[in-house]
Structure formats: C-alpha cells, structure tokens
Amino acid sequence: MFFIHLFNSVYLLPVMLESQLHPMGFFMCCLSGLSGPSSLCESPPLGAEVEWKDRAETVIIGGGCVGVSLAYHLAKAGMKDVVLLEKSELTAGSTWHAAGLTTYFHPGINLKKIHYDSIKLYEKLEEETGQVVGFHQPGSIRLATTPVRVDEFKYQMTRTNWHATEQYIIEPEKIQEIFPLLNMNKILAGLYNPGDGHIDPYSLTMALAAGARKYGALLKHPAPVTSLKPRADGTWDVETPLGSVTANRIVNAAGFWAREVGKMIGLEHPLIPVQHQYVVTSTIPEVKALKRELPVLRDLEGSYYLRQERDGLLFGPYESQKKMKVQDSWVAHGVPPGFGKELFESDLDRIMDHLEAAMEMVPVLKKADIINIVNGPITYSPDILPMVGPHQGVRNYWVAVGFGYGIIHAGGIGKYLSNWILHGEPPFDLIELDPNRYGKWTTTQYTEAKARESYGFNNIVGYPKEERFAGRPTQRVSGLYKILQSKCSMGFHAGWEQPHWFYKPGQDTQYKPSFCRTNWFEPVGSEYKQVMQRVGVIDLSPFGKFNIKGQDSIRLLDHLFANVIPKVGFTNISHMLTPKGRVYAELTVSHQSPGEFLLITGSGSELHDLRWIEEAAVRGGFDVKITNITDELGVLGIAGPRARKVLQKLTPEDLSDDAFKFLQTKSIKVSNIPVTAIRISYTGELGWELYHRLEDSATLYERIMNAGQEEEIDNFGTYALNVLRLEKAFRAWGSEMNCDTNPLEAGLEYFVKLNKPADFIGKQALKQIKAKGLKRRLVCLTLATEDVDPEGNESIWYKGKVVGNTTSGSYSYSIQKSLAFAYVPIELSEVGQQVEVELLGKNYPATVIQEPLVLTEPTRTRLHKRMD
Numbered sequence: 001m002f003f004i005h006l007f008n009s010v011y012l013l014p015v016m017l018e019s020q021l022h023p024m025g026f027f028m029c030c031l032s033g034l035s036g037p038s039s040l041c042e043s044p045p046l047g048a049e050v051e052w053k054d055r056a057e058t059v060i061i062g063g064g065c066v067g068v069s070l071a072y073h074l075a076k077a078g079m080k081d082v083v084l085l086e087k088s089e090l091t092a093g094s095t096w097h098a099a100g101l102t103t104y105f106h107p108g109i110n111l112k113k114i115h116y117d118s119i120k121l122y123e124k125l126e127e128e129t130g131q132v133v134g135f136h137q138p139g140s141i142r143l144a145t146t147p148v149r150v151d152e153f154k155y156q157m158t159r160t161n162w163h164a165t166e167q168y169i170i171e172p173e174k175i176q177e178i179f180p181l182l183n184m185n186k187i188l189a190g191l192y193n194p195g196d197g198h199i200d201p202y203s204l205t206m207a208l209a210a211g212a213r214k215y216g217a218l219l220k221h222p223a224p225v226t227s228l229k230p231r232a233d234g235t236w237d238v239e240t241p242l243g244s245v246t247a248n249r250i251v252n253a254a255g256f257w258a259r260e261v262g263k264m265i266g267l268e269h270p271l272i273p274v275q276h277q278y279v280v281t282s283t284i285p286e287v288k289a290l291k292r293e294l295p296v297l298r299d300l301e302g303s304y305y306l307r308q309e310r311d312g313l314l315f316g317p318y319e320s321q322k323k324m325k326v327q328d329s330w331v332a333h334g335v336p337p338g339f340g341k342e343l344f345e346s347d348l349d350r351i352m353d354h355l356e357a358a359m360e361m362v363p364v365l366k367k368a369d370i371i372n373i374v375n376g377p378i379t380y381s382p383d384i385l386p387m388v389g390p391h392q393g394v395r396n397y398w399v400a401v402g403f404g405y406g407i408i409h410a411g412g413i414g415k416y417l418s419n420w421i422l423h424g425e426p427p428f429d430l431i432e433l434d435p436n437r438y439g440k441w442t443t444t445q446y447t448e449a450k451a452r453e454s455y456g457f458n459n460i461v462g463y464p465k466e467e468r469f470a471g472r473p474t475q476r477v478s479g480l481y482k483i484l485q486s487k488c489s490m491g492f493h494a495g496w497e498q499p500h501w502f503y504k505p506g507q508d509t510q511y512k513p514s515f516c517r518t519n520w521f522e523p524v525g526s527e528y529k530q531v532m533q534r535v536g537v538i539d540l541s542p543f544g545k546f547n548i549k550g551q552d553s554i555r556l557l558d559h560l561f562a563n564v565i566p567k568v569g570f571t572n573i574s575h576m577l578t579p580k581g582r583v584y585a586e587l588t589v590s591h592q593s594p595g596e597f598l599l600i601t602g603s604g605s606e607l608h609d610l611r612w613i614e615e616a617a618v619r620g621g622f623d624v625k626i627t628n629i630t631d632e633l634g635v636l637g638i639a640g641p642r643a644r645k646v647l648q649k650l651t652p653e654d655l656s657d658d659a660f661k662f663l664q665t666k667s668i669k670v671s672n673i674p675v676t677a678i679r680i681s682y683t684g685e686l687g688w689e690l691y692h693r694l695e696d697s698a699t700l701y702e703r704i705m706n707a708g709q710e711e712e713i714d715n716f717g718t719y720a721l722n723v724l725r726l727e728k729a730f731r732a733w734g735s736e737m738n739c740d741t742n743p744l745e746a747g748l749e750y751f752v753k754l755n756k757p758a759d760f761i762g763k764q765a766l767k768q769i770k771a772k773g774l775k776r777r778l779v780c781l782t783l784a785t786e787d788v789d790p791e792g793n794e795s796i797w798y799k800g801k802v803v804g805n806t807t808s809g810s811y812s813y814s815i816q817k818s819l820a821f822a823y824v825p826i827e828l829s830e831v832g833q834q835v836e837v838e839l840l841g842k843n844y845p846a847t848v849i850q851e852p853l854v855l856t857e858p859t860r861t862r863l864h865k866r867m868d
Contacts, residue, residue: 052243053218056083058421059238059247061225061261064095065201065407066400067253068208068219069414075215077418082217083245085238087224091205092340093255094406097376099278099316100204101296101305102408103140103196104165107156107462109793110428110740112163114412121411122199129214131207134200138308140296141175142191143361149300151515152461153191154841161795161838162805168192169841179294181286181362196296198307201407208410228264234395234618249396249421256379257335258401265394269387269435270442271402272451273327273335273377275344277351278316280309281368287311302357303459313365317354321456321470325350326448327377346373380404382442382450382471384458387435388413389420392611395618399435404455425578429739436607441476441495463513464791465500473497478541479634479697488717489520493603496542499717502527515840516787520719521811527720528813531683535640535708536716540689541697544606545633546613549596550624557589557597558758560616562743562766563751566591571663571678573751575743576612577762581769583737583746585609590665590678598665598676598691602733606630616761634697638704639687641857646708647688653677662858671703682721684728684856723810726819729780729852735792735808736778736821742769745823747778776804777829780853781820781837782812783846788839790820797836797843798828806837814854820846 057079060067063086071084086092102119106112126133144150153169160167168191175190176182209219220242227239228250238245252269254261262269287294288311296307304317318324325347330336348355359365381387381402386409391397400417403409419427431437449471457468467489473481476495484490488499489511501520503509508519530536548557557565561574571590578584585605590598601609610628617624638647648655653668660666665678673696681687692700705713722732729747731737737746744752744766754767783790790809795802809820820837828835831850836843855863 051218052220053081053083054243054245055081056245056247057081058083058249058251059236059245060084060251060253061238062086062093062253062255062257063090063205063209063219063221064093064253064255065091065205065208065410066255066403066413067251068205068212069410070251070253070400070417071217071219072208072212072215073414073418074421075212075217077422079418079422080216082212083247084212084217084219085223085225085240085245086219086221087257088222088340090209090219090221091202093257094376094378094403095201095205095255096341097343097374098201098407099305099307099314100198100201100407101307101405102135102199103296104193105140105142105156105167105191105196107159108432109159110430111432112160112165113428114416114430115408116163116165116412117415118408118411119195121415122204125204125207125211129207129210131210132203133207134203135197136199136293137195137197138293138295139178139192139194140196140298141170141179142298142300143175143187144189144191145186145299145301147188148461148515150189151840153189155464155515156191156462157841158794158838161802166194179297180290181294181364182297183361183363192295198296199407204407204410208414225261225264228261230265230395236396249398251398251400251417253400255401255403255406256330256377258379258399260334265397267391267394268444269399269401270382270438270444270447271379272448273330274380274404274451274455275325275327275347275375276316276378277346277373277375278314279351279355279370280314280372280374281312281365282371283311284313284364284368286364287313297362298459299357299361300459302354302361304354304358306358306362312371313362313368315355315358315365317351317358318455318458319350319354321452323350324452324455326452328448330377331444331448344375344377346375348373378404380451380455382438382447382454384451384454386413386433387438388417388430388433389426389435390611390615392436392607392614395615401435423579425580425582425584426739431604431608431734431738434608436611437494437604439495439607441474443474446471446474463515466513467491467511476631478539479694480539480541480701483698483701484539484715487715491718493542494544494606496603498539498542498603499715501717501719502715517789517811524717524719524723525813527714527716528723530714531640531685531716531720531724532814533641534712534714535638535642535646536714536720537701537704537708538637538639538716538718538721540635540637541633541694542603543630543635544601544603544609545628545630545691546599546601546610547596547627547629548599548613548624550622551595552622553595553597553624555758556617556620556622556624558756559620559622559760560613561589562753562760562762563589564753564756565589566663568592568594569665571665571680575737575748575751576609577743577760577766578739579762579765581742581762581765582739583733583741583743583748584612584739586731586733586737588678588680590676592665592667592676605733632694633691634694634700636690636692636697636701636704637681637683637687638690639681639683639685641686642708642711642713643686643688646704646711646713649707650703657861670700671707673700673703675700682730683724684730684852684854685724686857722808723813726808726810726821727812727814727852727854728856731778731821732808741823742766744770745774745777774826776823776825778807778821778823779829779833779848780851781806781822781835781846782815782849782853783818783820783837783844785818785839785844789818790837790839792820794820795838796822796824796846797838798824803828803835812853818844819853824848
C-alpha cells in the first residue's frame with residue numbers, strides 16, 4: 001500500500017534530469033507548513049535597507065541562520081558597526097530547507113553548551129523580537145535496539161550529569177507512553193531529552209535578523225561580495241556591487257559558498273556539499289488523533305530521524321557512505337552562479353532501506369502519502385564538525401562554516417563567536433571546532449572521502465578511542481610509517497599516522513573499539529613494562545614544531561609564556577595563557593642558541609598555537625621570524641632505564657647524568673646523523689627526544705633498534721605513553737588544562753612565575769584568581785573497577801550529588817587499578833578523600849591519592865644521590 005502512495009506522490013514532482021535543479025517556488029509553497037504556523041512563502045518582515053556604511057567593525061559574509069545569529073549577538077552586545085552581506089536573500093542556501101531539529105544532546109563536552117545556548121535563545125526570541133519562530137519542544141528519544149547501544153547511552157549519561165542539560169535513560173514502557181505509534185519489539189531503552197524539538201528555520205532567521213536590526217546591525221541583500229583585499233594594517237576592503245566597506249575583521253559565514261569566499265584570499269577551506277533528503281507526509285489519522293505532539297525520534301540503527309509535521313510525519317535518513325551523494329561538480333567547478341533557494345532532484349532509491357526501517361519501527365508510515373521530498377545541499381567538513389574561529393596565516397579573517405547541523409548550532413555559535421571577538425579569547429574551549437585543525441595536507445580528495453564517511457557514520461556507535469579510516473594515510477606520514485604500519489594499530493593525529501599500540505605474532509590485530517577493555521589491553525601492558533624495565537622507542541613526529549629567532553625573540557616569548565625563558569642549551573615546559581588567565585597552550589621551549597628557540601606543541605595544537613604566537617608578534621610589533629618546521633622534522637623518543645646505554649653506542653657525546661642533564665638540549669650526531677637531542681620524556685623515565693630531518697627517520701630508527709638488541713629494545717605507542725604520563729601525574733593540554741581552566745587549579749604553579757619582571761599575557765588576571773582563592777582543584781584518583789576504565793569527562797559523585805568530572809584516565813599497570821585525573825571542589829581535594837566515579841551507569845568508589853603515583857626518573861635519581 002505504501003509504495004502505491006509513494007509513487008503516486010513522486011509523480012507529482014516535475015520530471016527533470018539528475019543534473020538539473022528543482023525551481024525554488026514549487027518547493028517554497030509545498031514547504032509552507034513546516035515546523036509551525038509561519039509560512040516559508042511569507043515576505044521578510046523588513047525590507048532591504050537603503051543606507052550603506054563604508055566602514056565597519058565586523059563584516060559578516062552570509063545571511064543564513066549562523067551569520068544572522070552572529071550579527072544579532074554582536075549588535076546586542078554593543079558593537080556599533082556590524083554589517084552583514086548576503087549575496088541573494090536571507091536564509092538562501094542550506095538554512096531555508098533545513099529540517100529544523102533542535103537538541104540538547106551532543107557526544108562532545110563543550111558542544112553541549114552550544115546546543116544549550118541555542119535552545120535557551122530560541123525559547124525567548126519570539127518575545128524579544130515580536131517575530132514568530134515556530135519553536136516546538138516535544139522532546140526527543142534516541143532508540144537503543146542493541147545491547148551496545150544501551151552501553152553507549154550509559155557512556156553518554158556519565159558525560160551529561162555534570163552539565164545543565166536534562167537527559168535520561170528511559171525504559172520501553174515510558175517510550176511507548178510518549179510515542180505510542182512505535183513497534184516496541186526491538187526497543188531496549190531510550191535516551192530522552194525533554195527539552196528537544198524543532199524550529200522553523202526561516203522564521204528563526206527572520207527573528208534573528210529583526211533582532212540584529214533592532215540593535216543596530218546593517219543587513220544588506222542582495223549584496224554579493226566580489227573581492228576581499230587585505231590592508232597592511234590588518235583591515236579589509238570588502239567590495240560588492242553596492243559599494244566597498246573597510247572592515248576591521250571579516251567573518252566568512254557563507255555556507256556552501258564558503259569555499260568561494262576563501263578562494264578570494266587564497267585559502268582552500270576543506271568543505272564538501274552533501275545532498276541530504278527528507279520526506280514529508282500528508283495527514284496521518286493516527287497522528288492527528290494524538291492529544292500531544294510526538295517527540296522527535298532518532299532510530300540509530302535505522303539511521304534516520306522522524307518527527308511530527310502538523311498532522312503528518314517528517315522523515316530524514318543518513319545514507320551509507322556508498323549510497324549518499326556528494327555534489328562533486330560543485331567541488332570541481334564551484335557552486336553554480338545564482339544558486340540560492342533551489343533543490344536537487346529527489347532520489348528515493350538511495351533512501352529506500354531507511355524508509356523500510358522506519359516503516360517497521362513506525363507502522364503508520366506504511367499507509368502514508370508522501371507530499372514532499374526535499375533534497376538540498378548541506379556543507380560538511382571532513383569530520384562533520386564546523387570550523388569556527390580566527391584562521392591562522394590571515395589577519396582578522398574569521399570563519400563560521402561547515403555546519404552540517406546549522407539550526408541547533410546557530411544561536412550558541414553566534415553567542416560564542418561574539419564573546420570571543422569582543423573579549424579577545426574564547427569563552428570556553430572548543431578546539432575541536434578550530435578551523436586550524438586542518439592544514440595543507442587536507443586535500444580535496446581527503447575532504448571528500450572523510451565527508452562521505454562522516455555522513456554515512458552519522459548514527460554509528462560512538463566509542464572511546466574511535467578511529468575512522470577513510471582518506472588515510474594522507475601525504476603527512478613520518479619516515480617510519482612504512483616500517484611500522486604492519487606492526488601496530490595506527491592512530492590519526494592532525495594528518496599524521498602514529499602508532500597507538502603494537503601487536504606480537506598470534507595477538508588479535510583487529511580494530512575492536514569497545515566501552516570496556518579490549519584487544520589492546522594486554523599489548524599496552526607489555527609496552528608499559530618495556531619502558532619501565534628496559535627501553536622503548538616511540539614515533540613522536542606529529543609534534544608541532546616552530547623555530548623562532550630575531551632580535552625580539554626573547555622579549556616575545558617572555559610576553560607569551562608564564563614561565564621564565566630557559567638559558568641557552570636548556571629546555572623548559574611553558575604555558576601561554578589567555579588574558580583571563582586560562583591555559584591557552586602548553587609547549588616545550590628549547591633555547592638552542594642565543595635568541596633562537598625551538599618550540600614544541602602537541603599535534604592537534606600546531607596551527608592553534610602558531611596563530612596565537614603570530615598574532616601576539618604582530619600586535620606587539622616584535623622583530624622576530626617565526627617558521628613552522630613541523631613537516632621538516634621527524635622525532636624519535638627513546639625512554640627507559642637502558643636508554644642511555646643504547647644511545648651511547650651511537651654517539652661520541654657524553655650522555656652521563658652529569659654531562660647531559662635533565663632538560664638540557666644539545667646538537668649532536670647519532671650514528672653520524674645530525675639530531676637535536678633534548679633530555680626529556682613524557683614517560684617520566686630516563687629518555688631523550690631526538691629531532692632530525694624527516695628523511696633521516698628510517699635510518700635513525702633502524703640504527704637505534706639494531707644498537708639496542710642486547711638491551712631488548714622494542715617499540716611502544718601512545719596508549720602506553722598515556723599510562724606512563726598519568727602515573728607520573730603529568731598533565732595533558734586538552735584534558736587537564738585548556739581554555740576552561742587556569743594553571744593554578746590545574747596544579748601547574750611550578751611552571752608559572754608570577755614574580756618574573758615581564759608582564760606576560762594573563763599575569764594580572766592570574767594574580768586576581770590567586771587572591772580570590774580557588775574553588776576547585778585537580779586531583780589524582782585511584783579506583784577499583786571491573787572491566788572498564790575512566791577515559792575522561794565522567795561524572796564525580798559525592799553524597800548523591802555530582803560535584804566534578806574526570807579529565808583523563810586509564811588502567812595503571814603498576815598498581816593494577818584504574819587511575820584518573822579529576823576536578824573536585826577544594827573541600828574534597830585532600831589526600832584520602834573518598835568520592836565516586838560513574839562508569840557505564842555504575843558508581844565506583846575512588847580515593848584521592850598523593851601524586852605522583854610513580855616518581856619520575858630524575859626525582860628517583862636525586863633521592864638516590866641524597867641517600868648515598
């Protein structure tokens with residue numbers, strides 16, 4: 001019966017070739033009932049303005065919901081000269097045809113805040129602006145039909161309890177009560193967000209536009225940007241057919257036009273337009289008979305969402321990566337001129353599997369008439385997350401692009417970006433959205449492969465330590481990749497392949513993600529013992545590496561870092577702070593020769609940190625040369641009690657403790673290969689990091705491995721490295737410290753020199769934080785679990801209340817218990833304090849311990865000398 005209705009309705013659509021587009025008007029009228037009382041056929045509440053500004057504080061390019069939200073937030077916060085330029089009309093692009101879903105849920109941590117801020121704004125926007133927004137909040141349910149989904153829900157719940165969002169796991173009986181049209185045969189549980197729902201994207205954007213105008217922003221359309229020209233002072237000339245605007249900053253919020261805008265200034269933003277389809281039915285008697293609106297349904301195994309649309313249903317699937325369609329022609333030749341409120345031809349064959357799954361789950365669909373099939377472009381980044389913030393290498397150029405879920409992100413991102421622009425630092429950490437997570441290695445082929453994978457994986461189980469393999473390897477491989485790829489499980493780090501763990505003959509080599517301990521557990525334990533008892537080698541080439549030199553290099557670094565500048569020939573760990581005293585970055589700083597420095601940061605922070613350094617240099621007028629040498633240098637780490645013995649065989653340099661001290665750096669030769677050797681190791685054991693030309697990596701590695709045969713040398717990966725650093729109580733940027741934390745609460749006092757003469761960024765704020773006293777502190781916890789270990793971001797409970805969260809964790813092979821860092825209130829931070837850590841729906845007793853669990857090698861050596 002369904003197929004008769006289905007094909008009858010399809011034949012109502014204009015017959016067109018696949019390459020053609022449906023005209024806007026037909027669909028605009030058909031969609032007039034979506035998401036509430038307002039009609040997409042309405043004219044904008046306010047006409048295009050007649051005035052023009054030739055100067056602006058901020059020019060926003062793009063009039064979709066994200067761009068208009070930013071204009072609204074900036075103007076409301078008091079910025080006087082905000083200009084938004086839209087090439088055709090507001091909501092043209094991906095906004096007008098969006099399904100409009102809103103949800104508090106997100107598997108990320110701070111992205112939950114973005115969702116929260118969006119929904120809280122949408123709840124009050126109609127009252128503030130007088131514009132109807134068509135906001136419905138019937139709640140939403142994610143369905144678990146397999147046991148592993150239930151575990152995933154438990155995993156997500158422990159990451160939600162320390163947030164403000166309402167979220168619960170509900171039983172099948174409750175699911176049936178609030179969604180009575182379901183076939184309950186396979187349903188095991190639901191993840192329920194009572195505040196979720198959907199909103200009319202057109203009305204939302206128009207309300208934001210009304211608010212932006214109310215607070216003084218100028219929204220001009222049609223006003224296509226034809227040229228972007230940077231000036232020497234960092235401002236921009238933005239040219240349009242209506243005139244030119246000189247802007248202090250520009251924000252690219254151009255949706256699927258963002259690539260074209262980027263190309264105007266020589267940037268290739270890694271964005272791919274994807275065809276996303278959803279289906280709207282006519283009235284369904286069983287739906288019409290309901291006394292309250294159905295919650296939004298997400299069938300994760302069926303990979304679709306479904307919600308009530310008036311008295312019918314709206315159904316939207318995410319096809320597999322084999323069936324989904326990327327708009328390749330746009331990638332190759334650009335978006336067709338004049339494209340705005342058009343759609344692609346529908347393709348029901350692509351989504352038939354999902355339709356059948358939906359009909360089985362919601363049987364009333366079988367007899368429903370389809371009145372509309374919407375197939376429109378949505379822009380994806382490689383990892384499905386948007387790109388938000390200032391762009392490295394281009395002054396005062398910001399982006400807010402790549403929104404696969406722009407409606408739920410728009411309100412929160414507008415608030416987040418306006419706060420950052422106005423106050424000079426992000427209000428909270430969202431490095432996962434940093435546009436600088438991509439670099440020159442991000443080719444079009446890679447972007448397409450990853451976007452296809454990400455779209456197809458939209459509803460797959462989200463495991464900890466997840467790896468995705470499309471588009472790999474990139475051109476960014478170390479000199480050891482070919483040697484090691486068959487011996488280990490590789491992880492992906494900023495384009496690089498890096499060993500996570502190694503396997504031996506007979507061991508299970510498959511990628512088996514799990515919420516519990518899995519096939520890497522025993523091999524990682526072996527690697528841990530290898531480093532603690534003998535000697536191990538690790539490929540650290542993905543580190544970000546910068547060379548800084550010039551007559552003002554010392555002054556610049558003294559201004560940037562909270563630590564003192566190391567003497568020539570030495571290295572230290574230093575932190576860059578934000579003006580409010582939060583930890584923007586952690587780097588190792590090596591003073592190689594007078595005024596010349598080697599700076600090292602984590603792989604995921606490379607361009608994130610470089611942008612900050614470059615902008616500080618320009619802002620302060622420092623005479624320095626900053627060079628990114630990340631791709632030029634390979635890095636090998638060697639660590640363990642026998643590390644010195646192995647290296648000494650390969651170099652005439654005296655490596656004894658007195659001759660080559662901890663945190664000393666020297667240029668030496670190892671087996672006649674020039675290296676910069678730094679006596680430092682994130683393992684906390686005796687070790688060196690050897691920086692060398694990338695093309696020398698394979699030779700250097702093989703000679704070290706050959707020289708270490710008597711010492712039983714072997715490889716180790718980043719999983720074992722994480723265990724080793726946790727036992728030594730080494731903090732990790734992005735976990736224990738980031739833009740959400742200050743260095744005092746993170747236990748980094750040793751690295752912060754408030755009494756140094758230089759007025760480093762964040763110094764005054766940090767003094768105030770210290771004077772006021774801390775409210776929380778990072779502690780180290782041990783806990784006895786069963787077959788699960790903390791990963792980070794789990795809830796900490798005390799006397800029935802959530803009081804904090806873990807930041808990272810693992811199994812400690814030395815004490816055979818779980819180990820975790822966690823933030824807790826000051827009054828619960830004393831050694832011996834008992835709390836509980838929630839893991840997979842169960843609370844485990846945990847104890848605050850004296851850190852570190854295992855003393856570092858330099859500390860053990862000093863204690864040994866004192867005893868002698």
